[in-house]
Amino acid sequence: MGYLFDWLDRNFGIKKPHRRFLYRPIPEGVNYFFCLGGIAFTLFIMLFASGLMLAIYYIPSESEAFASIVRIDNEVRFGWFIRSFHKWSANLFIVAIMLHTIRVLIYKAYRHPRQLNWIAGASTFIVAFASGFTGYLLPWDQKAYWATEVGTSMAQTVPLLGPYLCFFLRGGEDVTGATLIRFYAVHVIYLPLIMCFLLWAHFHLVKRQGIKGGL
Amino acid sequence: MKKVAEIFFTIAALVSAGLYLLFAYPKRIRAKKTVYVYACNEDELPVQGVRQYYLKYSLRGQEVQKKIFIVNTGKEQFCLSSVCTHLGCLVAWYRPENKFLCPCHGGQYDIYGNVTAGPPAAPLNKLPIKIENEKVHIGLKL
Numbered sequence: 531m532g533y534l535f536d537w538l539d540r541n542f543g544i545k546k547p548h549r550r551f552l553y554r555p556i557p558e559g560v561n562y563f564f565c566l567g568g569i570a571f572t573l574f575i576m577l578f579a580s581g582l583m584l585a586i587y588y589i590p591s592e593s594e595a596f597a598s599i600v601r602i603d604n605e606v607r608f609g610w611f612i613r614s615f616h617k618w619s620a621n622l623f624i625v626a627i628m629l630h631t632i633r634v635l636i637y638k639a640y641r642h643p644r645q646l647n648w649i650a651g652a653s654t655f656i657v658a659f660a661s662g663f664t665g666y667l668l669p670w671d672q673k674a675y676w677a678t679e680v681g682t683s684m685a686q687t688v689p690l691l692g693p694y695l696c697f698f699l700r701g702g703e704d705v706t707g708a709t710l711i712r713f714y715a716v717h718v719i720y721l722p723l724i725m726c727f728l729l730w731a732h733f734h735l736v737k738r739q740g741i742k743g744g745l
Numbered sequence: 746m747k748k749v750a751e752i753f754f755t756i757a758a759l760v761s762a763g764l765y766l767l768f769a770y771p772k773r774i775r776a777k778k779t780v781y782v783y784a785c786n787e788d789e790l791p792v793q794g795v796r797q798y799y800l801k802y803s804l805r806g807q808e809v810q811k812k813i814f815i816v817n818t819g820k821e822q823f824c825l826s827s828v829c830t831h832l833g834c835l836v837a838w839y840r841p842e843n844k845f846l847c848p849c850h851g852g853q854y855d856i857y858g859n860v861t862a863g864p865p866a867a868p869l870n871k872l873p874i875k876i877e878n879e880k881v882h883i884g885l886k887l
Contacts (some may be wrong), residue, residue, distance in 0.1 A: 532751045549857070579761070583765060583768050583769065586768075588770055605772060606766060606768065606772070607767045607768055607772070608767055608768050609768065661831055
């Protein structure tokens with residue numbers, strides 16, 4: 531692997547432009563709590579990979595969605611593992627982001643000049659929650675249906691715009707196949723794209739500004 | 746330390762790639778064949794009306810029992826599956842009303858298996874009957 535990478539690097543020169551990031555100085559007072567962001571990112575990569583795999587077998591249709599989930603669990607080789615992997619990674623992803631946020635809060639790393647990075651991070655948090663919410667509908671079972679029914683109806687409490695927002699989220703008056711396809715598209719295309727952009731911005735700022743040291 | 750990390754990541758990459766290939770490689774799906782299962786002797790068939798039978802056979806090494814109905818209307822004889830076409834509950838023959846009733850959501854079928862009330866969208870499945878040497882066999886797709 532090392533040889534392979536070295537050969538690639540000799541020809542492709544991928545290390546050099548990232549020198550500043552890879553060999554940047556780390557301030558004093560850094561401890562293992564500074565790994566939480568990295569853990570969250572690792573979980574994101576794991577989610578991305580297992581999501582790509584699930585996309586091969588999942589069918590986003592009203593009549594086929596649940597059957598395809600059952601097929602993934604019972605018939606596809608390691609399907610049960612990949613699906614559980616995706617589910618647990620998603621849960622741990624949220625946990626890791628929360629702990630990372632708390633760490634940043636405690637170390638006051640959100641202060642000037644890192645306000646924009648805090649905003650990027652908070653947006654990532656929102657996108658992660660949105661991914662969780664949209665992904666929850668995809669098994670298309672009773673739990674998924676009613677969770678979405680309740681979740682989208684919360685949008686109705688927004689002043690003035692509420693009913694329109696709910697109509698927009700559901701793609702109609704009720705949670706139907708239209709909602710499923712909507713949530714599927716958002717879950718597998720829109721949000722991962724936004725997430726990649728936000729994470730790029732997040733890491734770019736970390737690279738530019740360096741890590742805020744210990745207390 | 747660097748060497749250990751290198752070995753670790755190489756193994757992790759290879760295992761992931763293998764897992765991916767196993768996962769993505771499609772399974773060959775066996776086409777279902779019609780298998781004839783013994784139901785009863787010919788003289789046990791209903792002369793007129795509906796009688797239920799339990800077919801016993803083994804599926805993937807497990808003993809399975811399946812309820813079916815053999816119907817004789819006086820003009821024709823046929824076999825109906827007991828699986829409700831709505832959500833798969835087992836229907837029962839209700840003599841006083843001459844109907845098959847489903848206990849789950851109130852689906853009703855007449856003696857021919859056609860839907861007369863309730864949510865089912867399709868009539869009860871008809872199963873082929875084969876009589877050989879005075880023994881009745883019912884065709885199941887296994």
